[in-house]
Amino acid sequence: MQAQSKAAAPMAVPQFNGLRSALLARGGHQLIIIALIIIVGLAIYWIQPRFLSAYSIDNILRTASIYGIVALGMTLVIITGGIDLSAGSMMALGGALAAGLLGTAFGAANPLSFPPMVAILIALAVSASIGMLNGLAISALGMAPFVVTLGMMTVVRGLTFIFADFTVGSVPGSPITFMDSLFSWLGSGSFGPIPTAAALFLTLAVILSIVLRFTPFGRSIYAIGGDAEIARLAGINVPLVIVGVYALMGTLAGLGGIVQAGRLSSVSPLMGVGYELDIITIVVVGGASLAGGRGTIFGTVLAAILISLIDNGLTMMNVPSFYQYLVKGSVLLAAVILDQWYQRHRAATATA
Amino acid sequence: MNQRENHAKGGPADRLSAPAGAFHLMGRFGDQLVPAIFLIALVITLSLVSPNFLSVGNFLDIARVVSIIGIMAVGMTIVILTGGIDLSVGSTFALASVVAASLIPGSFSDAPRILAFVLPVPFAILAGLLVGAAVGFINGFIIAKSRVEPFIVTLATMAFVRGLTYLFTGGFPTIFRPMPPLFEWFGQGYVLGLPTPTIFFALVVLIGVWITRRTTFGRSIYAIGGNEEASRLSGIKVQSIKIRAYTLMGALAALSGIILASRVGAAQPTAGLTYELDVIAGVVIGGTSLLGGRGSIMSTVLGVFILGVISNGLNIAGVPTYYQYVVKGLLLISAVGFDSYLRKMQRI
Amino acid sequence: MPAILHMQDIEKNFPGVKALRGVTFTIESGEVHALLGENGAGKSTLMKILAGAQGKDAGQIRIDGRDVDIRGPLHARQLGIAIIYQELSILPHLSVAENIFLGRLPRMASMPWIVDWKLCCARARELLKQVGLDIDPLIPASRLKVADQQMVEIAKAVSENAKIVIMDEPTTSLTNREVETLFKTVRRLQERGVSIIYVSHRLAEVKEICDRATVLRDGMKIGTVNVAETTSKDWVKMMVGRDLDQLFPKMPVERGKEALRVEGVSSQKLKNVSFSAYEGEILGIAGLIGSGRSTLARTIFGAEARVAGSVNIGGKEAAIASPLEAISQGIALVPEDRKLQGLVLPMTVRENITLAKLGGISRVGQLNLRRESKVAAEYVQALQISTPHIDQKTINLSGGNQQKVVLAKWLYSDAMILIIDEPTRGIDVGARAEIYGLLQQFVEKGKSVIMISSDLPELIGMSDRIIVMHEGRVTAELAPSQFNEELIMTYASGMSH
Missing domain, CATH: 3.40.50.300 (P-loop containing nucleotide triphosphate hydrolases)
Structure with missing residues (x-):
């Protein structure tokens, strides 16, 4: 990749003007997703008018927010050129810890009981630490992120089961079912007309956007994704940034799990199995490149909405779930191939 | 990064002198030494801990259990050597097994049949293998022609093929009333006292070793993974080789799926979920690099056996499943971490 | 002239390879000092140690008469050492301005955790002008020609207010006219009292721009000579360890079809x-x-x-x-x-x-x-x-x-x-x-x-x-x-x- 861009560079002419090219450069990809959201939304509405009800929009926003919160973390990870396969397990652990530490679950057997806020903070701290371990293994030992987080995915899933058993204890693998007002507010409450989860998601998105664009930490993430060695030689503390990014990823995955727990008032130790791939799909559809160095928070936010829209829309149209797999696979592939075409087109217009 | 460092290294005279001691050994047997030592240490430890572990019966059992993942891991090694990856193997596994099963005389499912005919067992199996090869071909074709990352392409086909599998089965398992003996033998039989899955695994390994070490196809696979552009400029047909690698992967995933269907007496649409991760774990524990160009089939065999022996040992020791997850994950990280550490010391 | 840099008995080992064996190297302030040697002689390793990209195994480094222990790239820069690597270290997706200030983006005075893009852009524009580039610092670096990217690298080094600038084969991708611009920049730096370590295989350039030259061979220092008093033949002899009879073995061959x-x-x-x-x-x-x-x-x-x-x-x-x-x-x-x-x-x-x-x-x-x-x-x-x-x-x-x-x-x-x-x-x-x-x-x-x-x-x-x-x-x-x-x-x- 690097070689190609360098080889192509000599002919690039540094001229860049006109609204069209500015749009192409900055927001071309985002525009495509916005257009897709509108098209898909209208199509579903045309088939199933019930789709535009307040209830269903609320539902879509909540789904999008839970996926989205985790996808924000994944965006940072993917911009560094990494990947986190442990995200789904981490959601489960975050949710299970927060819910289990309340000590009020149905059939609770554990001696622990904390106030909700404390339980949530502990859960987030644990998620952050596990993310940090991922980051340490990746930066200190130079291991491939794919392998580290693949291993961690299994470890964390195991820990979740163990903790759930410790909490509920009756039948192995049974869910933690509970009731708590703070959790319910997070998962199903509203902030005026906006679902709490959505408000949380958007706030986090805005903060992370600012972090990525305006802080040295955020800029280092792009630099590392571009070329970690160049970043190191420029004096960037690469291990620190990597550990920070994975810790953030862990925290956000834990948070996503907690919101999901609040929404369902229950945490199955199997929560989020396979979610990591859905989340990676969102980030990639949002325009990030697995090669690193490229990706935006705004793209991820839009993609989270698009994917949830498709998910919910298909469900509302009573499309059997197997078709959803087909649609998801096609959307991912189409998005990436379109992006490739667009990148090439852009390179061509830049050289012309 | 490594190239940069290497470029700066000392004088030519120094470079010619052989590296010393353990590093030399490691250079010689390259990828296999660390996992081999690890596997031996594991076997010794488990034999000391549990007397039941060290028996021919138990070893045969391990060999049979690892065959399913192992057959796929051979294909995955080839794909990873080209610098690619295939996440769709679990779905291919399921699709091929339900298609083959539905074509076998005596198969039965609660869903309406999509294919309203049956074939003699060998042809049904062949049909399943062709379905797998077709999925692999499509993966390879898209990857070779579009230059989209293999991770993404196969992530998409993973979802897509799983969807096809549900569509084909309506979500119901295919069972056999009764199972034809030949098909029963396919997954449950014995040859010379060895279980048939193990025989298939061994054959696939032998063919895989031959392909990677002794054929121009295999040589091209390493070359593409090592440097795609240099390979293209040396006249290697990069696209065609990639398509062949993924096609082979698809066929092997299908073979595994069909064997499992025979073993358990049913083809499930949910079969093979998350197998891709087990398969990849086996390959990387063996020491094959996800960057491509470095690794071998024999390393993968070791990696797959390491995973199998650990599972078996933990089962015998009566460790609960959940703790096994934790142990397995930690072992994956530490095995690969140790390897990274050694390489860092050695600076290959 | 006072010595601004003194590297004493530097040693560096890689597994199985002795890259540097007790190299002593002195730079005076305001001089352009060539570092010569065949590939593998240890030039790059010595410079990487000085730039903090690699650690040394033994030896001392003295800058401005003070012993220093260079802990990393950032520390080296704080000590006034800037380096332009042989391989371009440009990140193509990032803007030219950001590439110049990579790792030390200017911050807002009021909010030190926020990058001041305006200041960054203005300072980048100024630095680019100094190296003769009139481009918008906000365009992605990938849109520049390779030679311009090299000039961006030079702008980057100049921006550091460095006392010592290391240039490792800076002209490999430059045209003659751009080499002239580079040399002008080098001379301007020299006038400001900056010392330059110039690593190159191109002996004609060394002849033109350098004051002294140090030759390394097989990780050892062979000697330091005054450029004006010696010829490139002498240097080659020091580098190779023998006289090189004829570089171009050209014999006429009859032209065929x-x-x-x-x-x-x-x-x-x-x-x-x-x-x-x-x-x-x-x-x-x-x-x-x-x-x-x-x-x-x-x-x-x-x-x-x-x-x-x-x-x-x-x-x-x-x-x-x-x-x-x-x-x-x-x-x-x-x-x-x-x-x-x-x-x-x-x-x-x-x-x-x-x-x-x-x-x-x-x-x-x-x-x-x-x-x-x-x-x-x-x-x-x-x-x-x-x-x-x-x-x-x-x-x-x-x-x-x-x-x-x-x-x-x-x-x-x-x-x-x-x-x-x-x-x-x-x-x-x-x-x-x-x-x-x-x-x-x-x-x-x-x-x-x-x-x-x-x-x-x-x-x-x-x-x-x-x-x-x-x-x-x-x-x-x-x-x-x-x-x-x-x-x-x-x-x-x-x-x-």
Whole structure:
């Protein structure tokens, strides 16, 4: 990749003007997703008018927010050129810890009981630490992120089961079912007309956007994704940034799990199995490149909405779930191939 | 990064002198030494801990259990050597097994049949293998022609093929009333006292070793993974080789799926979920690099056996499943971490 | 003049290799000091230690009379040491401004955790002007020409208010005019009292710009000399350890039939290129970077698409649409970048030599390893590739030996027409002469060489004929009587004579 861009560079002419090219450069990809959201939304509405009800929009926003919160973390990870396969397990652990530490679950057997806020903070701290371990293994030992987080995915899933058993204890693998007002507010409450989860998601998105664009930490993430060695030689503390990014990823995955727990008032130790791939799909559809160095928070936010829209829309149209797999696979592939075409087109217009 | 460092290294005279001691050994047997030592240490430890572990019966059992993942891991090694990856193997596994099963005389499912005919067992199996090869071909074709990352392409086909599998089965398992003996033998039989899955695994390994070490196809696979552009400029047909690698992967995933269907007496649409991760774990524990160009089939065999022996040992020791997850994950990280550490010391 | 930098008895070991053995190195303030030596002599390692990119195993470093322990790249910069690496360290996705300030973006005075993009942009603009670049600092670096990217690197180093600037082969990708700009910048820095350590293989540049030169060989310091009092011959002797008889072993060969005729080849970057190459001839192609020389080579070889025109081999039109077809027609390409395009680095010498003609060592797709080893051993012998054994990975060879492996690959593939792009870039003096010798042998067998090079002495010393390119066109064809650097540069820069 690097070689190609360098080889192509000599002919690039540094001229860049006109609204069209500015749009192409900055927001071309985002525009495509916005257009897709509108098209898909209208199509579903045309088939199933019930789709535009307040209830269903609320539902879509909540789904999008839970996926989205985790996808924000994944965006940072993917911009560094990494990947986190442990995200789904981490959601489960975050949710299970927060819910289990309340000590009020149905059939609770554990001696622990904390106030909700404390339980949530502990859960987030644990998620952050596990993310940090991922980051340490990746930066200190130079291991491939794919392998580290693949291993961690299994470890964390195991820990979740163990903790759930410790909490509920009756039948192995049974869910933690509970009731708590703070959790319910997070998962199903509203902030005026906006679902709490959505408000949380958007706030986090805005903060992370600012972090990525305006802080040295955020800029280092792009630099590392571009070329970690160049970043190191420029004096960037690469291990620190990597550990920070994975810790953030862990925290956000834990948070996503907690919101999901609040929404369902229950945490199955199997929560989020396979979610990591859905989340990676969102980030990639949002325009990030697995090669690193490229990706935006705004793209991820839009993609989270698009994917949830498709998910919910298909469900509302009573499309059997197997078709959803087909649609998801096609959307991912189409998005990436379109992006490739667009990148090439852009390179061509830049050289012309 | 490594190239940069290497470029700066000392004088030519120094470079010619052989590296010393353990590093030399490691250079010689390259990828296999660390996992081999690890596997031996594991076997010794488990034999000391549990007397039941060290028996021919138990070893045969391990060999049979690892065959399913192992057959796929051979294909995955080839794909990873080209610098690619295939996440769709679990779905291919399921699709091929339900298609083959539905074509076998005596198969039965609660869903309406999509294919309203049956074939003699060998042809049904062949049909399943062709379905797998077709999925692999499509993966390879898209990857070779579009230059989209293999991770993404196969992530998409993973979802897509799983969807096809549900569509084909309506979500119901295919069972056999009764199972034809030949098909029963396919997954449950014995040859010379060895279980048939193990025989298939061994054959696939032998063919895989031959392909990677002794054929121009295999040589091209390493070359593409090592440097795609240099390979293209040396006249290697990069696209065609990639398509062949993924096609082979698809066929092997299908073979595994069909064997499992025979073993358990049913083809499930949910079969093979998350197998891709087990398969990849086996390959990387063996020491094959996800960057491509470095690794071998024999390393993968070791990696797959390491995973199998650990599972078996933990089962015998009566460790609960959940703790096994934790142990397995930690072992994956530490095995690969140790390897990274050694390489860092050695600076290959 | 006072010593600004003193490195004493520096040692550095890599597993199995002693890269530096007690090197002592002193720089005075305001001098331009050349660091010379063959590849692997330890220059880059010494400079990486100084820049904090690598640690040392023993020795002391004194800056401005104070002992320092350089802990990392950032610390080195705080100590006033800036480095321009041989490989570009430009991140193509990021803006030029951000590349310049990478790792130390200016912050807001009121909110030190927020980057001040306005200030960053303004300061970048100013620095770019200093190195003669008038561009918008907000465009992505990928849109710059390679030479401009190199100037951005220089702007980056200048911006640090450094006391010592290390330039590691800064001119490899620059044209003559840009080299002039670089030299102006160097002199301006020197006037400000900045010391410059100039690492280069190009001895003419050293002669022009440097005050003193230190020569390293095999990780040891051979000596430090005054540039004005010595000749480049003296330095080469110090670098190689012996007198080098003749660099260019050029012997006239009788020109044979027309081997290749390129007619009206056009593409996005090429405009109606026509020329012929003959058996027994070395045809040189000169031109600036970006003039289309490498594109021409890749287009003839089928690695890039052509829109119009034809390629004739031995008088017959050859339909070449891929490297594979080019190879089967007897064309070979030794590409510009050995590591990215020439070799499969993690593969062995043996495997690389046979890569372009696997058919020669296989039958129905099955390799004959014994035969392969024999072939590889033959070529290692014939080309005097210095490697412990044929199963050595090529990543562990020196640049010169790597280039010989690439040549061996094409010799084994029975190439009749060898296109070689920058035959000796980054290759040290000793190995250079051997590569030239191989090219000479090749044409003596009645084959044909097309040699692209930025190194004018090399082109003049080895070519039978030179064509010059400018912006995708052939602007001149020169006979040996017309060979001189000035004339070539005139045509290469597009000025009519």
